Amino acid sequence: MNKRKLSNILGTSLMGSMLLITAIFLLIFLIRMFSKGFAVLSPEFFFSMPRNAMTEGGIWPALVGTFLLTTLAMLVSLPLGIFTAIWLTNYARPRWLVRILRIAINTLAGTPSIIFGLFGMAIFVNLMGFDVSLISGGLTLAILALPVIINNTEEALRAVPVEFRDASLALGATPRQTIMRVLMPAALPNVLTGAIISVGRVAGETAPIMFTAATFYSRRLPQGPGDEVMALPYHIYALMTEGTHPGSQVPIAYGTALVLLLLVLLISGAAIIIRSSIRRKRQW
Amino acid sequence: MKNRLFILALVISLISIPLLAKGRQLTCSGSTTVLPIAQATAEAFMDLHPEVNISVRGGGSGVGIAALQNGTVQIANSSRPMKAKEITQARSKGINPTPYAIALDGIAIVVNDKNPVKNLTIAQIKDIYTGKIKDWSQVGGARLPIVVVSRDVASGTFEVFNEKALSGSKVISSAQLLASNNAVASTVGNTPGAIGYIGLGYLTKDVKLVSVNGTMPSEKTVKDNTYKLSRKLYMYTNGKAAGDVNRYISFIQSAAGQKIVKDQGFVTLN
Amino acid sequence: MKSFKEKTFRSLTYLAALLTIACMLGIIAGIFGEGMPLFRSVGIREFLFTNSWYPTHTPREFGALALIVGSLVVTLGALIIAIPLGLGSAIFISEIAGNRLREIAKPVIELLAGIPSVVYGLFGMAFLAPLLREWLGLETGLNVFTASVILGVMIVPIICSMSEDALSGIPRNIREASFALGATRIETIFKAVIPAAKSGIIGSVLMGFGRAIGETMVVLMVAGGAASIPESIFAPARPMTSTIAAEMGETVMGDLHYRSLFALAILLFLITFVSNLVTELVFLKKRDA
Numbered sequence: 032m033n034k035r036k037l038s039n040i041l042g043t044s045l046m047g048s049m050l051l052i053t054a055i056f057l058l059i060f061l062i063r064m065f066s067k068g069f070a071v072l073s074p075e076f077f078f079s080m081p082r083n084a085m086t087e088g089g090i091w092p093a094l095v096g097t098f099l100l101t102t103l104a105m106l107v108s109l110p111l112g113i114f115t116a117i118w119l120t121n122y123a124r125p126r127w128l129v130r131i132l133r134i135a136i137n138t139l140a141g142t143p144s145i146i147f148g149l150f151g152m153a154i155f156v157n158l159m160g161f162d163v164s165l166i167s168g169g170l171t172l173a174i175l176a177l178p179v180i181i182n183n184t185e186e187a188l189r190a191v192p193v194e195f196r197d198a199s200l201a202l203g204a205t206p207r208q209t210i211m212r213v214l215m216p217a218a219l220p221n222v223l224t225g226a227i228i229s230v231g232r233v234a235g236e237t238a239p240i241m242f243t244a245a246t247f248y249s250r251r252l253p254q255g256p257g258d259e260v261m262a263l264p265y266h267i268y269a270l271m272t273e274g275t276h277p278g279s280q281v282p283i284a285y286g287t288a289l290v291l292l293l294l295v296l297l298i299s300g301a302a303i304i305i306r307s308s309i310r311r312k313r314q315w
Numbered sequence: 316m317k318n319r320l321f322i323l324a325l326v327i328s329l330i331s332i333p334l335l336a337k338g339r340q341l342t343c344s345g346s347t348t349v350l351p352i353a354q355a356t357a358e359a360f361m362d363l364h365p366e367v368n369i370s371v372r373g374g375g376s377g378v379g380i381a382a383l384q385n386g387t388v389q390i391a392n393s394s395r396p397m398k399a400k401e402i403t404q405a406r407s408k409g410i411n412p413t414p415y416a417i418a419l420d421g422i423a424i425v426v427n428d429k430n431p432v433k434n435l436t437i438a439q440i441k442d443i444y445t446g447k448i449k450d451w452s453q454v455g456g457a458r459l460p461i462v463v464v465s466r467d468v469a470s471g472t473f474e475v476f477n478e479k480a481l482s483g484s485k486v487i488s489s490a491q492l493l494a495s496n497n498a499v500a501s502t503v504g505n506t507p508g509a510i511g512y513i514g515l516g517y518l519t520k521d522v523k524l525v526s527v528n529g530t531m532p533s534e535k536t537v538k539d540n541t542y543k544l545s546r547k548l549y550m551y552t553n554g555k556a557a558g559d560v561n562r563y564i565s566f567i568q569s570a571a572g573q574k575i576v577k578d579q580g581f582v583t584l585n
Numbered sequence: 586m587k588s589f590k591e592k593t594f595r596s597l598t599y600l601a602a603l604l605t606i607a608c609m610l611g612i613i614a615g616i617f618g619e620g621m622p623l624f625r626s627v628g629i630r631e632f633l634f635t636n637s638w639y640p641t642h643t644p645r646e647f648g649a650l651a652l653i654v655g656s657l658v659v660t661l662g663a664l665i666i667a668i669p670l671g672l673g674s675a676i677f678i679s680e681i682a683g684n685r686l687r688e689i690a691k692p693v694i695e696l697l698a699g700i701p702s703v704v705y706g707l708f709g710m711a712f713l714a715p716l717l718r719e720w721l722g723l724e725t726g727l728n729v730f731t732a733s734v735i736l737g738v739m740i741v742p743i744i745c746s747m748s749e750d751a752l753s754g755i756p757r758n759i760r761e762a763s764f765a766l767g768a769t770r771i772e773t774i775f776k777a778v779i780p781a782a783k784s785g786i787i788g789s790v791l792m793g794f795g796r797a798i799g800e801t802m803v804v805l806m807v808a809g810g811a812a813s814i815p816e817s818i819f820a821p822a823r824p825m826t827s828t829i830a831a832e833m834g835e836t837v838m839g840d841l842h843y844r845s846l847f848a849l850a851i852l853l854f855l856i857t858f859v860s861n862l863v864t865e866l867v868f869l870k871k872r873d874a
Contacts, residue, residue: 045673050673050677053741117601135609138612142857145799148833149616153616153847235702241830242833288703291704292704299699
């Protein structure tokens with residue numbers, strides 16, 4: 032076998048092994064998470080409150096907290112993001128403003144999450160006086176999710192064939208009607224997918240909520256937007272670094288991590304399924 | 316159109332919830348040393364008074380004190396007394412920090428349970444933490460480099476330790492700065508050459524208690540101050556404690572509360 | 586003539602765009618506003634180049650060199666791990682694998698991308714660190730090496746998917762010409778396709794860099810926490826992000842320590858901003874509005 036053939040085979044195997052190593056890591060990771068986390072899972076784990084200095088009981092308040100934070104964040108960032116994307120694809124004038132907006136979107140997309148947390152603390156918690164609360168955390172997460180939603184919606188709108196818009200306008204519809212009745216519905220599946228994936232991302236974020244919303248232990252569920260919340264990602268972090276009884280709390284951390292992981296996987300899975308089922312039904 | 320109405324309704328209901336009857340809420344945060352006491356007593360207190368909700372956070376004494384100054388909590392858990400500078404700073408923001416001692420504690424010096432060393436003098440502890448002594452053989456142990464484990468800047472335990480054992484010197488920069496008593500206990504338990512300091516309530520079976528200047532920390536030696544690294548654990552409030560805050564703190568200082576203090580491994584007030 | 590509904594709708598979208606810009610400006614104003622005043626008391630030179638981070642000592646010192654080096658070292662380590670894994674996987678997926686393998690491989694990579702960083706941190710702290718400590722006989726498993734491994738795996742999806750996009754974007758005729766000249770597959774990849782996709786690949790690496798240097802939870806939980814310049818890859822470190830997260834709650838608004846953390850945030854922001862800017866302008870093709 033000559034040298035070139037040999038190096039071809041070696042090279043191909045090397046590339047393949049890179050993928051293999053990555054896959055093996057993922058496998059080890061999942062096995063570890065599932066095995067350690069599964070032992071703790073039970074209906075009680077999901078639905079009851081933590082008890083006995085958090086060494087027993089469940090993570091229900093953290094689930095509720097994550098749900099509320101994510102919902103609030105999406106309620107703010109979805110309309111804001113979608114409307115911004117609509118402006119970008121339909122009304123973008125003047126040119127210099129568009130450039131600034133693009134810079135803004137890319138800057139927000141590339142900013143480390145801890146900086147969002149700092150910003151949230153300085154502005155929402157301290158300056159606006161919202162204190163550590165659902166609303167501070169939700170708003171901070173909303174800004175975090177914004178660039179992803181804008182980019183995704185913009186792409187979705189651009190993927191709609193231009194004939195749709197032309198036909199609609201030719202029939203006498205106004206730009207607004209065209210967008211709301213033709214373009215958005217056509218782009219909706221992709222927008223939805225992106226929104227769902229953002230939900231998964233927001234639910235898993237810790238740094239932005241560390242000092243804007245999250246608390247270590249609270250017996251009662253949040254009563255209103257001004258209350259602090261427990262949250263799944265923060266719960267994991269707090270149990271591991273501040274826990275008072277590691278023997279019983281590390282397994283709970285694993286269990287919480289598994290729940291979070293399953294949540295994110297389920298959400299991404301749902302998004303992918305929705306996307307492909309709509310793609311199949313689509314006639315264009 | 317229907318979607319928009321639904322969203323509007325959801326937003327309005329979210330906002331209007333606080334207008335409905337809101338339960339009584341107490342927030343305390345700060346010292347990880349006080350945390351197990353705070354949490355256990357909060358649970359007991361909430362069992363007695365179900366209409367009150369107490370929310371507990373850690374982060375370190377510095378976090379609690381800062382939060383009290385920022386006005387974001389009602390109680391700051393602290394394992395050290397507030398510094399004069401902090402009190403002035405708080406007053407300038409309109410907060411009047413008032414201390415309430417809720418328990419006693421001895422800062423325990425711990426090493427890995429496989430380490431044969433039994434006693435260290437304060438001078439040796441200081442030299443280890445400032446980096447002058449680098450190997451266990453220099454203090455009567457095996458030939459093993461010392462892994463210095465300390466706490467980060469928010470820690471009240473660190474401040475007291477720094478004052479009483481190190482006389483304010485700088486800790487060697489290669490020391491690991493951990494965020495909680497628990498983290499120190501696990502690290503020392505997992506690392507053969509490690510040395511650390513923790514609150515008495517955090518002793519685990521993987522770490523070994525070392526006597527300081529010949530004295531072991533115990534209920535007796537902490538109460539009569541013969542253990543050099545004894546301290547009080549505090550809860551700070553804004554002004555004199557009143558209402559639910561007062562009820563909660565009084566509960567901790569009562570016999571029932573102090574029993575919980577003892578169960579958590581700390582020392583009662585008297 | 587425009588009806589009221591038209592105008593309102595258009596204004597709403599315009600408002601949304603302005604609000605988005607306001608968010609960016611708000612963040613910039615916020616962190617610069619809170620952080621810049623530090624430099625009235627602490628010189629920029631001292632902040633950047635002194636290795637002495639003792640914010641609560643008396644006298645306080647804000648020399649962030651160890652923190653900056655910590656960030657750079659961990660990020661570099663992460664890239665060393667992520668580039669071979671990510672680029673190799675991308676090459677395999679795009680150039681070598683058959684369709685069926687590709688269908689399996691792409692979701693695997695996407696899965697990795699979706700894992701929350703705190704879960705990676707848990708895995709590193711509770712599993713990998715003690716394991717490495719035992720296997721390699723180290724003093725502690727919470728160090729630069731472990732953090733780099735976890736961080737590296739975290740950014741593999743970024744490098745892999747962006748490189749794969751870049752590679753599949755290269756037109757087929759380049760490969761066909763190369764094969765026609767008798768080159769092997771590997772030779773084609775490395776001598777024809779990759780040079781053509783060079784900018785996209787470098788862009789992906791820069792994106793990975795930006796992500797890694799800004800990551801907080803993993804380094805907070807796994808990198809150790811010693812605010813000193815790590816002497817070896819098995820020593821603990823304290824990147825800027827860990828420092829901000831660990832000390833954020835402890836500061837009082839307006840305090841010098843508070844400002845110093847914002848100053849770190851300014852530095853972090855500038856690094857990621859410049860990195861993103863360079864990536865966009867130089868290495869990626871951006872479509873225009």
